[in-house]
Amino acid sequence: MTFMSHEQVDILVIGAGPAGLMAAATAAAAGRRVRVCERMESPGRKLLTTGGGRCNLTTAASADAILVAFGRQGRFLQGALREFPPAAIREFFAAAGVPTMAQEDGCVFPVSQRARDVLDALLCAADRYGARIACRCDVRKIVRCNGVVTGVETADGFLDAPRVILAAGGKSYPALGSDGSGFALAVEAGHTLMAPVPALAPLMTAETWPARLAGVVLEAARVRIDRKGASREGRLGPVLFTHRGVSGPPVLNISGEVAALLAAGEKVRLLVAPRVDRDATIWRARFDAWRAPFGRRALHNLLAGELPRGLAQVLCEQADLATGATLAQARREQLETLARLCAELPLTIVRIEGWDHAMVTRGGVALREVAPHTLQSRLVSGLFFAGEVLDLNGPCGGYNLTWAFASGRLAGRSAGESMP
Numbered sequence: 001m002t003f004m005s006h007e008q009v010d011i012l013v014i015g016a017g018p019a020g021l022m023a024a025a026t027a028a029a030a031g032r033r034v035r036v037c038e039r040m041e042s043p044g045r046k047l048l049t050t051g052g053g054r055c056n057l058t059t060a061a062s063a064d065a066i067l068v069a070f071g072r073q074g075r076f077l078q079g080a081l082r083e084f085p086p087a088a089i090r091e092f093f094a095a096a097g098v099p100t101m102a103q104e105d106g107c108v109f110p111v112s113q114r115a116r117d118v119l120d121a122l123l124c125a126a127d128r129y130g131a132r133i134a135c136r137c138d139v140r141k142i143v144r145c146n147g148v149v150t151g152v153e154t155a156d157g158f159l160d161a162p163r164v165i166l167a168a169g170g171k172s173y174p175a176l177g178s179d180g181s182g183f184a185l186a187v188e189a190g191h192t193l194m195a196p197v198p199a200l201a202p203l204m205t206a207e208t209w210p211a212r213l214a215g216v217v218l219e220a221a222r223v224r225i226d227r228k229g230a231s232r233e234g235r236l237g238p239v240l241f242t243h244r245g246v247s248g249p250p251v252l253n254i255s256g257e258v259a260a261l262l263a264a265g266e267k268v269r270l271l272v273a274p275r276v277d278r279d280a281t282i283w284r285a286r287f288d289a290w291r292a293p294f295g296r297r298a299l300h301n302l303l304a305g306e307l308p309r310g311l312a313q314v315l316c317e318q319a320d321l322a323t324g325a326t327l328a329q330a331r332r333e334q335l336e337t338l339a340r341l342c343a344e345l346p347l348t349i350v351r352i353e354g355w356d357h358a359m360v361t362r363g364g365v366a367l368r369e370v371a372p373h374t375l376q377s378r379l380v381s382g383l384f385f386a387g388e389v390l391d392l393n394g395p396c397g398g399y400n401l402t403w404a405f406a407s408g409r410l411a412g413r414s415a416g417e418s419m420p
Contacts (some may be wrong), residue, residue: 003332004085004219004351005164005404006231007209007242008161009034009035009159009160009161010027010032010033010034010072010161010162010163010419011024011027011032011033011035011161011163011164011165011283011412011415011416011419012034012035012037012150012151012152012159012161012163012164012165013027013034013035013036013037013131013164013165013167013389013412014036014037014139014142014165014166014167014168014182014288015036015037015038015163015166015167015168015169015177015182015389015406016036016037016038016043016044016048016133016135016183017043017044017046017168017177017178017387017388017404018041018044018047018122018387018401018404018405019046019168019169019219019387019388019404019405019407019408019411020036020038020167020168020384020386020387020408021036021119021123021126021168021169021259021401021408022122022386022404022405022408022409023124023165023384023386023408023409023410023411023412023415024036024063024126024131024133024165024412025125025126025128025129025131025154025412026121026408026409026412026416027123027131027165027412027413027416028059028126028130028131029129030412030413030416030417031059031416031417032130032416032419033129033130034132035118035131035132035134035159035161035352036124036126036131036132037134037136037137037138037139037154037159037262038133038134038136038137038177038253039136039137039138039168039177039181040135040136040137040176040177041136042133042291043119043123043133043135044119044123044180045123045176045177045187046169046173046176046178047118047174048113048115048116049107049115049120049173049176050115050272050359050401051057051107052282053114053115053117054109054110054111054113054115055110055114055115055117055118055401056107056112056267056396056397056398056401057089057093057100057108057109057110057118057398057401057402057405058086058094058100058106058108058398058405059086059106059107059108059397059398059399059402060086060108061086061106061293061395061397061399062083062108062125063082066081066086066158066243066394066399066402069395070392070393070394070399070403071393071394073089073392075372076367076372076392077374077392077403077406078212078298078372079118079373079374079375079410080372080403080406080407080409080410081402081406083406083409083410083413084405084406084409084410085274086108086398086402087405088276089402089405089406090108091257093110093118093121096121096124096125097117097121098110098111098112098117098118098121099111099215102303106397106398107397107398107400108415109239115258116207130170137154137155137156138154138155139144139152139153139154139168139181139185139214139318140152140153140154140155141188142151142163142164142166142184142185142188142189142380142383143158144189144241144380144383147380147381148162148234148380148381148382149161149162149164149380149382149383150382151164152164155228158339162382163382163384163415163416163417163418163419164271164382164383164384165384165386165411165412165415166182166185166186166384166385166386166389167182167385167389167408167411168181168182168185168389169182169361169387169388169389170182170183170196170361170363170364170389171183171196171355171358171361171389172198172199172200172355172358172360172361172388173182173355173356173358173359174355174356175356176201178361178388180196182282183364183389186365186385186389188389188420189377189379189380190379190380191365191366191369191377191379191380191384192365192366193363193364193365193366194363194364194365194366194391195260195263196361196362196363196381197256197259197260197262197263197352197359197362197363198255198257198352198353198354198355198357198358198361198395199256199259199358199360199362199393200253200255200256200358200360200363200393200395200400201241201250201252201255201259201352201353201354201357201358202244202246202247202251202252202255202352202353202357202361203230203245203246203247203251203255203270203347203349203351203353204244204245204349204350204351204352204353205244205347205395206244206348206350207265207347207348207351208353209244209314209317210241210242210244210245210246211241211242211243211244212310212314212322213241213308213310213311213314214241214242214243215240215241216241216308216310216311217239217240217248217308218236218238218239218248218272218274218307218308218311219388220236220238220252220274220275220276220420221236221237221238221239221248221273221275221276222234222235222250222272222276223235223239223250223251223254223271223272223273224254224270224271224306225254225257225258225261225268225270226269226270226271226346227261227266227268227269227352228312234250234254234271234273235249235250235251235253235254235277235395236250236276237249237250237276238250239251239272239420244353245347246347247273247350248271248281249322249395249396249397251270252359252395252397253395253409254263254270255352255358256362256393257358257362257364258270258349258352259352259362260362262349262352262362268348268349269346269347269348269349270346270347271344271345271346271347271348272323272344272345272346272347273343273344274307274342274345275306275307275346276344279343280340280342280343280344281337281339282340282343283339283342283343284335284336284339286306287327287338287339290302290327291327291328294327295326295328296326296327296328297326297327298317298324298325299321299325299326299327299328299330299338300312300313300315300316300321300324302322302327302402303316303340303342307342315341315342315345316338316340317340318337318341318345319334319335319336319337319338320334320414321338331399357373359396360388360393360394360400360401361388362391362393363391363395364388364389364390364391364392365385365389365390365391366391367390367391367392370385370390373410374410374411374414374418375407375410375411375414376414376415376418382415382418384405384411384414384415385407385411386404386408386410386411386412387403387404387407387408388400388404390407
């Protein structure tokens with residue numbers, strides 16, 4: 001579908017992802033004439049890949065827990081979350097024929113386990129109320145006059161619209177539509193961009209030994225940044241060794257912070273605790289308890305009863321213990337080093353996997369320039385924002401789609417209600 005260059009609408013939405021589609025459906029349901037410009041060949045392409053194609057569409061966490069999970073600027077979510085909390089998101093999809101279920105970890109999926117059903121529900125809602133979507137519609141500029149939105153300039157001409165909702169996403173997975181073009185539109189409109197970096201992406205290490213353990217998982221580990229002022233609590237969960245470094249939920253959830261530090265030129269060291277129930281003191285006591293009954297056994301074999309065998313071997317090597325060294329042969333300083341390594345293993349991070357592997361973007365339009373209870377620009381009247389284009393990102397587990405849906409709902413309602 002294409003729009004006529006002289007066509008006048010009430011609200012123009014840029015981006016047909018989850019935030020944009022929710023905004024369009026909400027505004028259209030209130031009786032506004034809504035059009036959506038999507039630069040890709042089809043809407044919701046990134047949404048179809050979420051949760052491995054199953055779509056972890058929200059979380060069972062409480063509103064307070066969600067604000068905490070978003071960290072540094074979580075309070076900005078309050079207005080949107082009050083408008084459309086997870087329970088309401090689930091009700092919306094249930095009413096659209098997509099019932100959901102919550103897993104023990106709080107992740108919420110459609111019962112069908114199909115992201116396509118989630119996208120179809122959004123498209124049907126938009127269509128039901130008359131919102132029209134034009135794909136291959138490339139918006140090049142948000143047009144303003146005296147600080148007020150008047151429409152957008154596309155490759156095919158000017159579209160008149162007194163309200164514009166920018167929901168074009170960030171830079172993650174550019175092949176699926178999030179190529180940073182929304183950031184360029186916001187900056188051209190006068191907004192400040194907080195430097196975007198990849199987030200929810202695997203980390204690459206200077207150490208090469210993780211490649212030997214590729215596929216090995218530490219089921220109950222802790223990951224934290226070894227830096228003054230950083231949280232000692234870190235992130236908890238299964239850590240996966242890869243051919244180039246580490247991944248897994250706690251690594252992904254800390255990756256945005258790591259990326260920001262790397263972008264600032266800082267050296268980053270992670271500390272990985274293979275078992276959160278044991279610190280160095282406990283490991284020392286363990287070695288002492290083993291000495292009498294197991295002194296003649298190889299240390300890496302003893303450790304293999306407590307940790308993955310490959311990791312046990314690596315830890316002994318890092319403690320400068322010869323292959324097959326027995327507990328009785330180990331010097332006190334070697335055991336001291338081994339205890340510290342068993343408690344927290346250091347990894348030097350040299351890179352974060354790039355935009356093609358990042359699930360979300362850290363950074364975006366500065367929140368101080370956007371009113372949190374309406375998501376309208378403080379700089380340009382009639383311009384609203386929704387989703388990943390703003391400087392907000394949460395952990396994996398349905399948090400970022402919760403923000404997409406909630407912000408889309410709020411932006412759509414606010415844009416519609418702001419019109420005479």
